[in-house]
């Protein structure tokens with residue numbers, strides 16, 4: 001059995017060679033996480049901390065949220081952080097502060113029925129299908145008026161996708177399958193994205209037929225991944241944020257011999273110190 005995640009599926013779709021280096025050969029990343037990933041991670045940390053308090057009936061003040069964000073920034077900052085754009089690190093930090101201020105005032109008094117944060121979800125695509133999908137919901141809420149669950153996802157990206165992206169988004173739709181399976185109460189699930197850079201909330205839903213189609217498409221994709229023998233490179237502008245660019249054959253580079261030797265002899269490569277380099281890149 002292989003455990004897949006939305007990021008793992010997306011990595012295969014974006015560049016099969018990167019997928020192989022990261023998920024099959026488990027080559028440690030030679031660079032630190034990107035500053036965009038760091039910003040996303042710290043904003044997520046602050047909101048997770050905040051809503052955990054809200055669930056307990058306490059509403060922290062805005063300056064406490066900013067303090068938590070600032071602490072995360074300091075604790076998780078690394079010297080080898082990847083900064084592609086020539087923008088000072090401080091600007092990224094300030095952006096996060098602005099996201100949290102805007103979010104706080106927009107959502108006060110935070111009475112939208114939060115149930116859990118960073119909720120682990122297992123998605124079964126089909127009975128007896130050997131592979132599973134795991135995911136983490138940023139925030140799960142229960143909307144009393146609509147008698148529906150809400151899956152909330154925070155995005156710190158600079159760009160706001162087209163409307164069709166939300167109608168076809170795989171990640172939250174897969175999570176909604178996991179939520180429906182878990183609660184088994186036939187309540188609808190609303191998918192909600194918070195685009196913090198735009199202080200905007202976007203919602204979407206899926207019909208049963210759409211979810212069935214998504215399951216079929218995802219099974220097809222996983223079967224394709226399992227059967228793939230040749231992992232082609234896919235040179236694009238995204239290579240600038242790829243942790244393996246300095247090991248990539250498409251750029252005239254190669255994977256260090258010690259790692260190649262480990263792969264040949266079946267020895268596991270050492271764990272990467274920056275596994276989340278691209279986790280929040282598009283978030």
Ligand code: SF4
Nearest residue numbers: 015018234239242248
């Ligand atoms: S640098 Fe580009 S082509 Fe090479 S592995 Fe990364 S994404 Fe793929």
